[in-house]
Amino acid sequence: MNLSVVILAAGQGTRMRSALPKVLHAIGGAPMLSHVIHTARALEPDAIHVVYGHGGEQVRAALSELAVQWVEQARQLGTGHAVAQALPRIAAEQTVLVLYGDVPLTRADTLQRLLLAAEGGALGLLTAHLDDPSGYGRIIRDAQGDVIAIVEHKDASDEQRRITEINTGMLAVSAAQLQKWVAALDNKNVQGEFYLTDVIAMAVRDGIKVKTVHPASVSEILGINNKQQLAELERSYQRQRAEQLMLLGVTLRDPARLDVRGELSVGRDVTVDINVVFEGAVSLGDNVSIGPNCYLRDVVVGDGVVLQPNSVIEEASIGAGSRIGPFARIRPGTVLADEVHIGNFVEVKKSELGRGSKANHLSYIGDATVGARVNIGAGTITCNYDGANKFQTIIEDDVFVGSDTQLVAPVTIGAGSTIGAGSTITKNAPPGELTLSRAPQQTRKGWKRPVKKKKE
Ligand code: UD1
Numbered sequence: 001m002n003l004s005v006v007i008l009a010a011g012q013g014t015r016m017r018s019a020l021p022k023v024l025h026a027i028g029g030a031p032m033l034s035h036v037i038h039t040a041r042a043l044e045p046d047a048i049h050v051v052y053g054h055g056g057e058q059v060r061a062a063l064s065e066l067a068v069q070w071v072e073q074a075r076q077l078g079t080g081h082a083v084a085q086a087l088p089r090i091a092a093e094q095t096v097l098v099l100y101g102d103v104p105l106t107r108a109d110t111l112q113r114l115l116l117a118a119e120g121g122a123l124g125l126l127t128a129h130l131d132d133p134s135g136y137g138r139i140i141r142d143a144q145g146d147v148i149a150i151v152e153h154k155d156a157s158d159e160q161r162r163i164t165e166i167n168t169g170m171l172a173v174s175a176a177q178l179q180k181w182v183a184a185l186d187n188k189n190v191q192g193e194f195y196l197t198d199v200i201a202m203a204v205r206d207g208i209k210v211k212t213v214h215p216a217s218v219s220e221i222l223g224i225n226n227k228q229q230l231a232e233l234e235r236s237y238q239r240q241r242a243e244q245l246m247l248l249g250v251t252l253r254d255p256a257r258l259d260v261r262g263e264l265s266v267g268r269d270v271t272v273d274i275n276v277v278f279e280g281a282v283s284l285g286d287n288v289s290i291g292p293n294c295y296l297r298d299v300v301v302g303d304g305v306v307l308q309p310n311s312v313i314e315e316a317s318i319g320a321g322s323r324i325g326p327f328a329r330i331r332p333g334t335v336l337a338d339e340v341h342i343g344n345f346v347e348v349k350k351s352e353l354g355r356g357s358k359a360n361h362l363s364y365i366g367d368a369t370v371g372a373r374v375n376i377g378a379g380t381i382t383c384n385y386d387g388a389n390k391f392q393t394i395i396e397d398d399v400f401v402g403s404d405t406q407l408v409a410p411v412t413i414g415a416g417s418t419i420g421a422g423s424t425i426t427k428n429a430p431p432g433e434l435t436l437s438r439a440p441q442q443t444r445k446g447w448k449r450p451v452k453k454k455k456e
């Protein structure tokens with residue numbers, strides 16, 4: 001099928017009460033409009049036209065990586081007028097599929113069924129039965145049950161308002177026909193708009209069959225006009241993501257307390273406890289276990305890794321068998337080899353740690369290259385910043401850094417060396433030796449604590 005998709009996205013979205021154009025508000029971490037574009041793409045159309053208006057430049061800039069045709073609708077004169085802006089760019093032999101930029105959760109297979117309905121010169125119309133149809137255009141059928149028109153809620157009689165079958169706004173029909181009908185639209189209605197919905201009656205008049213298709217679930221056709229609806233659809237979306245993950249074999253302690261905002265790939269036997277947030281591109285190996293309240297953004301996690309509760313990991317790679325947290329912070333540019341242990345209140349930034357190395361308590365490791373089997377004692381800090389520039393710390397294999405040590409970069413700690421607890425290391429420490437900087441310990445024999453003077 002020669003398909004052109006037209007996505008209507010020019011609406012203002014005043015009810016969002018936001019400076020951000022409505023279609024840029026995020027579902028699952030991505031602008032709602034990008035979900036519609038991705039779904040449209042799955043249908044392999046020849047072109048996707050996005051009709052934009054409000055905050056147009058911002059919308060185009062935010063989605064500049066998506067290959068779509070941008071069509072401006074300078075004034076929002078109605079859905080029919082919006083489609084009319086795109087039609088001159090669409091060849092007559094194409095099939096046009098109309099979607100809405102603020103209806104993000106429509107499934108591609110539903111749209112495939114809609115396109116199928118439009119085959120052979122029919123008009124495919126996506127409709128749904130709603131318990132509360134108010135606000136929507138109503139589907140008017142004749143005695144035979146054939147669709148003959150759509151009447152907008154505001155234009156409808158009381159009797160028509162009792163109809164529960166509503167127009168979702170999505171339809172598919174030949175471009176040649178649509179061009180003819182849209183050109184004939186007027187705005188003689190309660191809202192003074194050019195209604196796309198008026199083409200239905202025109203189609204029927206021209207002897208075109210209107211075939212209706214229903215979505216698999218109502219969330220597929222729900223639009224977003226305010227923050228409540230945004231939150232509701234976010235929950236629907238997250239529920240779907242959770243279901244997909246469970247079908248892939250992931251154990252979710254509670255599918256309602258998980259957020260995936262990006263691409264998440266998973267191995268076998270992954271377990272995710274509650275309130276975990278995944279952002280960007282995250283990949284989890286086999287047998288990964290993630291404790292409650294962890295945040296992962298753009299992370300590669302190797303097989304058998306245990307992330308203990310309340311760990312925050314961004315732009316990092318965690319080697320197989322590593323154990324992180326609880327309360328660990330792994331910052332961008334960190335690469336941990338296999339079997340690394342990062343414990344509570346440890347912050348690691350832009351550093352590499354070799355196989356089997358450990359920093360189990362209360363440390364800051366920044367701009368460091370740490371070898372294998374290194375033990376970093378509690379309270380160790382790489383002093384990587386002099387207030388102006390950052391410097392590197394190199395800790396070679398098999399080093400033991402005693403607790404409460406400052407390593408003032410640039411500095412190299414030689415392989416197999418030991419740093420005495422409480423040291424401030426400002427010069428390179430030679431391999432294999434004990435290095436320490438420590439004021440000698442003193443004992444003042446017979447010294448007495450001061451006592452409080454008695455008041456007279
Ligand atoms: C429209 C339908 C209605 C349907 C409902 C489903 C018409 C006349 N009515 O009503 O039958 O039940 O959607 O939600 O089509 N838009 C533009 N330019 C415009 C006007 C709208 O791009 O000039 C876009 C909006 O951004 C939105 C979509 O078209 O994505 C629908 O517009 P909206 O104002 O929400 O239509 P409704 O009046 O709700």
Ligand code: CA
Nearest residue numbers: 102223224225
């Ligand atoms: Ca609407």
